[in-house]
């Protein structure tokens with residue numbers, strides 16, 4: 001049995017007291033569980049598939065932990081390319097250094113990362129919160145002296161700069177949603193409600209607890225209340241460490257101060273609050289305990305807020321009497337960012353200070369595994385919510401969203417009525433004549449299928465808007481990708497298509513005078529429904545891959561137009577190049593229209609005129625001319641089956657996006 005010791009990380013900054021307590025636990029598997037986290041550089045490099053598994057067993061941070069985060073020689077380079085080779089690798093392109101050898105320690109209290117725009121504040125925050133693509137990243141991170149557990153990013157709080165939150169839910173409903181899907185199964189419903197109520201009280205949200213957050217169409221809570229709700233979404237987890245990316249951005253000065261005072265109160269309960277901030281006013285600066293100043297990716301000061309002015313004063317920078325210390329420091333950093341010599345001097349001055357020596361010596365001690373054994377974080381063994389429970393809560397929210405935001409659903413109904421009437425009037429009561437009865441029927445069927453598939457593009461924009469929420473929640477470990485997908489399918493995509501398909505079919509089918517039998521009507525209805533589900537599936541898939549509406553729109557249109565060309569209506573498929581004609585097998589237009597053509601032409605005869613009883617042409621002749629088999633029912637249903645399989649395959653690709661695509665999503669979400 002191995003015994004592991006966790007040395008509480010001694011606060012390294014010269015002004016902070018040094019603590020030397022040790023804790024011992026015994027665990028056979030401790031080391032192996034931790035070592036996953038550390039590579040040669042000391043930084044965790046997980047495959048996304050591992051991350052998915054890690055999320056399945058949520059590990060809670062040891063409740064006795066202090067939430068002390070230390071980081072050593074963090075470097076982050078983007079755009080570096082190396083040649084793939086076996087023995088040695090030649091660097092092809094040196095990348096851009098975003099973070100350059102930054103070390104430090106954050107303990108409980110208010111820890112600010114400050115610096116001019118583009119200095120690397122957000123990047124450092126993301127690295128510390130384990131939200132950066134590990135490619136190009138090196139250095140070491142320890143939490144209470146131990147490498148962070150694999151699920152670190154799921155057990156700390158991270159509040160992104162843009163307040164990404166469901167606008168149709170109230171403050172309380174959003175917090176309850178976070179508690180329901182993120183807290184382990186052993187936290188009872190009653191406990192979850194108590195936690196939410198406490199968070200509402202702690203953040204002073206009582207007055208707006210039952211107000212909706214607000215959307216483009218709905219006036220909701222104020223900016224400060226919105227930000228505090230986003231903080232509350234993380235606080236329901238009771239994290240020891242809370243990261244915030246620019247929490248005051250977009251808020252007026254009074255609201256910004258209110259939010260920061262709220263954070264200060266939270267920090268006084270023993271939490272480590274780490275945030276990036278650009279240019280705080282003095283009343284906000286006063287709330288900081290520790291400051292890390294950055295300039296062009298380099299660290300130029302890391303110490304207590306009160307020691308900052310003396311530090312600069314000792315190095316020849318005097319702050320004027322009524323100047324805001326934050327503005328004073330920022331001016332120094334902006335000047336230094338324009339003058340490489342000044343930046344070098346500042347960086348050197350910091351590196352020669354006692355603060356730097358303390359950070360450095362701690363970093364050396366941290367690396368010595370033989371001196372200080374590592375503690376495996378106490379695993380509470382609480383499993384994350386089961387897939388079924390997640391689907392229940394996410395479906396509940398999706399349904400609430402759809403009901404409270406009926407504009408899209410109503411617009412689909414209106415579009416269905418307009419298209420049904422248009423087709424019904426243009427192809428009104430089609431004659432059963434050879435000319436123009438045959439051509440009109442084929443034209444009507446073609447137009448019906450086009451209108452149904454193309455009209456689903458209206459779903460693209462709402463899907464893209466929801467994408468940001470989905471990515472944020474998935475990356476923050478709210479739920480699995482498949483949960484969102486299944487809930488969306490059951491509570492949004494399918495119901496959204498059922499009623500418009502029925503309305504369209506009732507209007508178009510009977511106005512155009514297609515063959516009136518119950519069986520044929522239901523085949524028509526089913527094909528219309530499946531065509532619109534197919535169109536939605538394409539939009540769903542593209543919205544997952546492409547975040548920009550204009551690009552996503554063009555790609556969807558391009559895909560549909562290519563399928564349209566190979567539908568068999570515009571050109572005889574036999575006359576297309578062999579190497580191109582395979583596209584007909586992935587043309588939804590071809591499959592859907594073939595079902596309707598066989599459905600319509602199988603039992604019909606065409607006469608010379610409306611008055612004539614001479615009907616020399618059978619619908620079967622038309623089917624023969626279209627090169628369609630019709631003898632058995634399977635000849636029709638096989639096209640329906642192909643359309644369904646294509647739809648299923650496209651939808652199934654969404655939760656199975658490759659690791660790389662998900663990794664890109666994580667990186668984008670953290671930006």
Ligand SMILES: Nc1ncnc2c1ncn2[C@@H]1O[C@H](COP(=O)(O)OP(=O)(O)OP(=O)(O)O)[C@@H](O)[C@H]1O
Pocket residue numbers: 078079096098115116117118119120121122123124276278
């Ligand atoms: N993936 C990337 N590719 C290229 N450059 C990047 C990437 N990520 C960050 N950068 C660059 O690194 C620098 C630091 O970015 P970061 O967002 O961390 O700065 P910041 O200090 O938070 O800025 P701001 O206060 O404006 O948000 C910027 O110049 C940014 O353009």
